[in-house]
Amino acid sequence: MTLPKTIHARSRTTEVLIRLLAYLTIVVALVVTLFPIYWIATNSFKYDIDIFAVPPEWLPRNPTLKHYSEAFIQRPFLRYALNSFLVAVGTTIISVTFGTMAGYALARFSYPWQWRKQISFWILSTRMMPPIVSIIPLYLFFNYFDMLNTKSALIVAYTAFNLPFATWMMKSYFQDLPVELEEAAIVDGDTRWGAFLHVALPLARPGLAATAIFCLIISWNEFLLSLIITLTEQSQTLPIGIAGRVTQYNTYWGEISAAGFMACVPIVIFAFIVQKHLVRGLSLGAIKG
Amino acid sequence: MASVTFKNVCKKFGEFVAVNDFNLDIRDKEFLVLLGPSGCGKTTTMRMVAGLEEATFGDIYINEDRVNGVLPKYRDVAMVFQSYALYPHLTVEDNIGYPLKIRKVPPAECKRRIAEVARRVELDSMLSRLPKELSGGQRQRVALARAIVRTPRVFLMDEPLSNLDAKLRTQMRAELKHLQHELQVTTIYVTHDQIEAMTLAHRVAVMNKGVIEQLGTPREIYNDPRTLFVAGFIGSPPMNLIPGEVRDGVFVCGGLRVGGIGRATLSGAVLGVRPEDVHPTDAGDADVNLVAPIYSAELTGENTLVSLRLGGQLMTLRADKNFTGQIDQQIGVKVAADRVFLFNGETKDRVDF
Numbered sequence: 001m002t003l004p005k006t007i008h009a010r011s012r013t014t015e016v017l018i019r020l021l022a023y024l025t026i027v028v029a030l031v032v033t034l035f036p037i038y039w040i041a042t043n044s045f046k047y048d049i050d051i052f053a054v055p056p057e058w059l060p061r062n063p064t065l066k067h068y069s070e071a072f073i074q075r076p077f078l079r080y081a082l083n084s085f086l087v088a089v090g091t092t093i094i095s096v097t098f099g100t101m102a103g104y105a106l107a108r109f110s111y112p113w114q115w116r117k118q119i120s121f122w123i124l125s126t127r128m129m130p131p132i133v134s135i136i137p138l139y140l141f142f143n144y145f146d147m148l149n150t151k152s153a154l155i156v157a158y159t160a161f162n163l164p165f166a167t168w169m170m171k172s173y174f175q176d177l178p179v180e181l182e183e184a185a186i187v188d189g190d191t192r193w194g195a196f197l198h199v200a201l202p203l204a205r206p207g208l209a210a211t212a213i214f215c216l217i218i219s220w221n222e223f224l225l226s227l228i229i230t231l232t233e234q235s236q237t238l239p240i241g242i243a244g245r246v247t248q249y250n251t252y253w254g255e256i257s258a259a260g261f262m263a264c265v266p267i268v269i270f271a272f273i274v275q276k277h278l279v280r281g282l283s284l285g286a287i288k289g
Numbered sequence: 290m291a292s293v294t295f296k297n298v299c300k301k302f303g304e305f306v307a308v309n310d311f312n313l314d315i316r317d318k319e320f321l322v323l324l325g326p327s328g329c330g331k332t333t334t335m336r337m338v339a340g341l342e343e344a345t346f347g348d349i350y351i352n353e354d355r356v357n358g359v360l361p362k363y364r365d366v367a368m369v370f371q372s373y374a375l376y377p378h379l380t381v382e383d384n385i386g387y388p389l390k391i392r393k394v395p396p397a398e399c400k401r402r403i404a405e406v407a408r409r410v411e412l413d414s415m416l417s418r419l420p421k422e423l424s425g426g427q428r429q430r431v432a433l434a435r436a437i438v439r440t441p442r443v444f445l446m447d448e449p450l451s452n453l454d455a456k457l458r459t460q461m462r463a464e465l466k467h468l469q470h471e472l473q474v475t476t477i478y479v480t481h482d483q484i485e486a487m488t489l490a491h492r493v494a495v496m497n498k499g500v501i502e503q504l505g506t507p508r509e510i511y512n513d514p515r516t517l518f519v520a521g522f523i524g525s526p527p528m529n530l531i532p533g534e535v536r537d538g539v540f541v542c543g544g545l546r547v548g549g550i551g552r553a554t555l556s557g558a559v560l561g562v563r564p565e566d567v568h569p570t571d572a573g574d575a576d577v578n579l580v581a582p583i584y585s586a587e588l589t590g591e592n593t594l595v596s597l598r599l600g601g602q603l604m605t606l607r608a609d610k611n612f613t614g615q616i617d618q619q620i621g622v623k624v625a626a627d628r629v630f631l632f633n634g635e636t637k638d639r640v641d642f
Contacts, residue, residue: 183339183341184370185387186362187341187361188388188391188435189362189388189391190391191360191362203377
């Protein structure tokens with residue numbers, strides 16, 4: 001009797017090819033995502049004339065900080081950045097706080113009939129229409145409450161758009177946590193709120209980090225609502241400020257690049273800070289031996 | 290110290306009845322085991338005592354206090370979960386101390402009691418570790434320590450040993466029994482493992498489909514099973530349950546004939562006899578109850594389990610460890626007539642004779 005050949009044995013060449021293909025895919029993905037950042041970064045240090053040089057100037061030959069001084073000293077980009085920061089942080093804090101509590105309630109409490117499903121779906125369904133649909137009602141709403149051209153209007157609007165996602169993300173994190181941990185806390189003498197605070201919340205840290213990054217990026221980058229709701233630099237955010245440098249007579253690519261590049265920085269820093277909390281598996285070791 | 294009483298307790302999940310008209314009186318300092326197959330309602334019963342589930346009907350008392358609707362924190366019970374449910378973000382010390390911290394016990398007192406309990410379960414050198422850095426047995430001890438650190442009125446244990454390997458389980462079983470004896474706290478213990486039930490319990494409640502089939506001491510349950518279910522559930526290997534009929538005081542099934550049944554006739558009867566009450570002899574002996582070929586013979590070390598084919602099923606007997614019969618060899622079998630049980634196949638209840 002001959003032994004069957006193992007079906008998993010691959011030749012060395014196939015092995016190498018697969019590895020090569022994997023690296024190639026990673027390289028393509030990296031180029032696609034990083035090239036635009038590289039391009040605005042280099043452009044921000046070039047003189048206007050060098051930005052359009054043919055063949056392209058891959059690294060600035062005569063580097064300059066001219067565009068940075070234009071954007072941040074002569075024009076109010078710092079003000080835009082501060083607005084963006086306040087709006088994004090405010091939105092994130094409110095969305096994560098309420099999203100966490102709503103997500104916990106949806107994950108843990110019992111509902112009659114199929115209400116858990118219905119409520120969850122309803123919450124998500126508010127995000128199914130394109131945001132543009134709600135622009136006119138929102139405009140009228142903020143006009144009525146005299147909130148047009150304020151940062152609080154932006155926070156309210158962004159929270160309305162972020163909260164459904166925050167709720168869903170936190171709901172799925174809480175559903176992944178073993179319910180026995182909270183039950184143990186309750187039998188140990190804690191209240192439901194205490195079990196949430198002392199046990200569920202610390203264990204949902206990766207979820208909190210992911211949800212916070214998500215909310216922060218969305219509100220930091222948001223353009224459409226900000227364009228409609230804000231009018232002056234008192235409340236305009238970075239995306240609007242940057243877009244404002246595309247004018248009737250000229251497009252200031254240098255300034256746009258400088259401001260755009262600086263706009264990436266806070267998000268990257270924040271992502272670095274929270275990434276260690278993103279690591280899953282904190283709840284490993286709770287269950288079984 | 291406390292007693293626990295169930296009065297006509299019923300628990301439904303939607304249309305599904307998990308526990309049905311449940312009545313049980315657990316005495317002070319008693320070690321009571323709820324034993325049954327998965328889905329029989331034993332864990333639900335325990336969770337109702339803990340306050341994690343509410344009874345749909347009926348009353349639950351701890352001592353004289355009716356605890357229906359009372360928050361778990363006011364019931365003063367402690368529970369060991371099957372999964373241990375250790376808080377993964379807290380150290381062993383904080384895990385054990387959690388119930389004390391919640392009750393705002395002063396830190397110094399906390400520290401003293403944690404140290405004392407840790408010493409008792411031999412964890413004193415591991416207080417600063419996280420649960421993920423512990424072995425299965427050590428996690429089990431942390432869960433146990435967390436339960437005993439505040440001397441509750443009732444201990445609830447939900448299959449606490451089922452995640453341990455066989456050797457550790459035997460050891461922890463002994464430790465649990467000793468601990469309960471030492472602490473003298475009323476304990477309700479849920480398991481599907483009948484060995485655990487037999488070895489640990491003062492009394493066993495065998496549950497099936499949400500009701501108690503039989504309540505008694507392990508010895509009563511083993512020696513005097515009241516229903517077909519209890520007879521088949523207790524014992525390893527389980528009792529032989531042979532369907533047949535009684536004719537003129539003799540039970541007949543295929544080639545098996547067991548006399549001395551004090552009833553004239555009963556069709557749809559089931560004869561129950563434990564493997565240790567069936568003895569192999571020579572096929573030629575005069576008063577054998579059955580002659581059949583050996584289906585298999587398995588040496589377990591202390592004895593040999595011999596299976597014989599009887600009609601469509603197997604009959605198991607426990608023979609001496611030096612038993613030498615081979616597969617397909619014809620042997621005779623003697624059944625200890627005073628150790629057989631007769632059950633009504635329809636009502637599943639025992640028929641006394």
